[in-house]
Amino acid sequence: QQQVKQSPQSLIVQKGGISIINCAYENTAFDYFPWYQQFPGKGPALLIAIRPDVSEKKEGRFTISFNKSAKQFSLHIMDSQPGDSATYFCAASRETSGSRLTFGEGTQLTVNP
């Protein structure tokens, strides 16, 4: 059972544009929603994370928007740069699960100069 669905699978954006990646989850017990960034040949690294008690979290050019009633959350990358080109994974977990993460399928982002 796929518990976290991510879209789109790939995304091409021009430099300076806004990149938007969406995720939907099924398990209402999830209480931690991180986004990971992965460059080719590297392991994923935490980019930004949110708890469901807030609807938005911003760190620099990266923003998570969270809609608890719709069971959806999204990553917005403002002023996208070629250096942002990477694969992005959304994930979800619940505190009682020992921080086990359920990952989305990933989105390959390409930012053209």
Place this chain on the structure above:
Amino acid sequence: NAGVTQTPKFRILKIGQSMTLQCAQDMNHNYMYWYRQDPGMGLKLIYYSVGAGITDKGEVPNGYNVSRSTTEDFPLRLELAAPSQTSVYFCASSYKQGSSYEQYFGPGTRLTVT
């Protein structure tokens, strides 16, 4: 700190062979994980451990085994390798800091079974 280290970086196995993927962390994290990453499929949890001597199955444990005799090491054993185990394997570790369970990933092991 070296963080999470994995060896080997690459490996080619023949069908039916066995091998152990090594993972070590020097951050004194109690949680450790093994994932496999296949194209377009995200990361799937194979096994995880909440501390030395404690392991449990994840989403896709068949064909794998783990052990956790120390806090630092979490090796993944493949018995009777099959082509379906061709994948990139990532080890990760974490600890609870406030409300965050940030997982730190190793660089991965690319395994091909032919």
